[in-house]
Amino acid sequence: MSDSEHAKEQPLVELDSQTGNSDQPAGALKDLLLLIFIHGFKGTDSTFSKFPERMQHVLSETINNVHVESVVFPAYETKGELTAAVVRFADWLTNLTVEREVASGLGGGAGKARVVLCGHSMGGLLAADALIEFVRTRPDQTAPLWPNIVACLAYDTPYFGLHPGVFKNTANQAAGYVKSAHDLFSATTSFFGGSKTTPVASMSKVPVAALPAPPPAPASPWKKWAPAAYAVGGALLAGAAAGTAYYKRDEIGVGYTWATDHMKYVGTLWEEDALHKRVNDLMEIEERMGVLFRTFYSYLPPSPPAHVAPRAFMILPKAPSHCVSHFLQAPNTIASDEIEAHTGMFDGKTNDGYYELGLISAQLIRDVMVASRSGNEDVVKHTAKHPSGEEGVLKLGEDHGARLMTEAADRSAQ
Numbered sequence: 001m002s003d004s005e006h007a008k009e010q011p012l013v014e015l016d017s018q019t020g021n022s023d024q025p026a027g028a029l030k031d032l033l034l035l036i037f038i039h040g041f042k043g044t045d046s047t048f049s050k051f052p053e054r055m056q057h058v059l060s061e062t063i064n065n066v067h068v069e070s071v072v073f074p075a076y077e078t079k080g081e082l083t084a085a086v087v088r089f090a091d092w093l094t095n096l097t098v099e100r101e102v103a104s105g106l107g108g109g110a111g112k113a114r115v116v117l118c119g120h121s122m123g124g125l126l127a128a129d130a131l132i133e134f135v136r137t138r139p140d141q142t143a144p145l146w147p148n149i150v151a152c153l154a155y156d157t158p159y160f161g162l163h164p165g166v167f168k169n170t171a172n173q174a175a176g177y178v179k180s181a182h183d184l185f186s187a188t189t190s191f192f193g194g195s196k197t198t199p200v201a202s203m204s205k206v207p208v209a210a211l212p213a214p215p216p217a218p219a220s221p222w223k224k225w226a227p228a229a230y231a232v233g234g235a236l237l238a239g240a241a242a243g244t245a246y247y248k249r250d251e252i253g254v255g256y257t258w259a260t261d262h263m264k265y266v267g268t269l270w271e272e273d274a275l276h277k278r279v280n281d282l283m284e285i286e287e288r289m290g291v292l293f294r295t296f297y298s299y300l301p302p303s304p305p306a307h308v309a310p311r312a313f314m315i316l317p318k319a320p321s322h323c324v325s326h327f328l329q330a331p332n333t334i335a336s337d338e339i340e341a342h343t344g345m346f347d348g349k350t351n352d353g354y355y356e357l358g359l360i361s362a363q364l365i366r367d368v369m370v371a372s373r374s375g376n377e378d379v380v381k382h383t384a385k386h387p388s389g390e391e392g393v394l395k396l397g398e399d400h401g402a403r404l405m406t407e408a409a410d411r412s413a414q
Contacts, residue, residue: 034115036116114369159317
């Protein structure tokens with residue numbers, strides 16, 4: 001580790017002075033805290049880089065008598081229905097929790113392990129849906145939650161969809177990928193219902209966000225997720241181009257099945273009613289059961305002359321929505337655009353807010369962990385609503401720049 005990196009990490013160690021909770025009796029069996037990291041669409045096991053390890057170290061040093069373990073959910077195929085991925089994840093988490101509880105001497109299935117779900121991008125949706133399903137399938141409404149999930153943290157998870165500005169602001173990069181996207185769709189003429197596609201040469205002269213989308217054939221699977229392209233500003237090819245930039249363009253070109261399977265998965269982002277219901281369910285779970293729910297959103301401040309307004313990867317909720325205080329700003333002043341800020345969120349070289357992100361995340365987790373030890377349900381619920389780790393953090397309700405972005409998204413949708 002370089003001296004500069006070490007210096008940046010010093011604030012994390014300062015959590016030591018706040019540790020406490022010495023009510024754990026001497027020689028007592030260590031508590032078990034599992035940090036579960038879930039990557040997003042087309043992510044990999046390396047999506048989070050060293051972030052899980054750093055979080056494990058910091059929390060081990062700042063919470064008394066606890067064994068902390070970070071586990072990255074193995075890379076999974078992000079295709080088909082999101083519900084299928086949720087089932088796979090829930091099975092995996094259940095088995096993992098039992099195994100770790102047994103290995104720690106806590107008794108398999110005893111619910112002694114505290115679990116924190118940390119999802120990036122679409123991984124946050126997977127984490128949220130798994131939590132909601134665990135709550136829903138309890139034997140009765142008074143039964144405790146198992147696995148014992150104490151927090152659900154999301155990092156740039158588009159709970160309300162992708163911000164339309166993503167496609168406009170990344171048009172220059174996306175234009176370079178239009179040909180790849182065009183080749184994919186040209187190779188599957190039935191996908192367009194036999195309609196004639198726009199020549200690549202002419203597309204390169206048109207702003208990407210303004211490219212028209214050819215109408216689908218009535219029987220085409222495209223009908224199921226066509227709103228995806230239109231809802232984010234415009235067009236199938238605009239979405240394909242920007243999506244290619246983000247979702248590993250080296251895999252473009254393998255054909256129709258790849259496109260339909262994967263777009264069915266991300267099509268979840270445009271089911272507006274389902275998006276709102278998911279967030280409302282998470283808020284209700286926090287209210288009733290004290291499971292902390294927070295979302296960090298990447299925030300690119302204005303950078304004139306090219307960008308006179310702030311930018312974000314995701315659509316943000318609007319006041320007076322009761323969830324606005326649960327969205328926390330994660331500034332990044334060095335990313336060139338929203339996609340780079342999104343994909344580079346867990347690397348200090350591409351996110352100058354990386355260390356602060358880790359510090360706040362660790363403090364939030366520490367707060368709920370300490371509260372859960374109290375055994376007092378009211379303390380747990382209050383801590384979930386008002387964790388001390390948020391002191392000094394700019395929340396969405398206080399973020400004037402975010403309100404400007406939200407208003408811009410509204411205008412784009414009209």
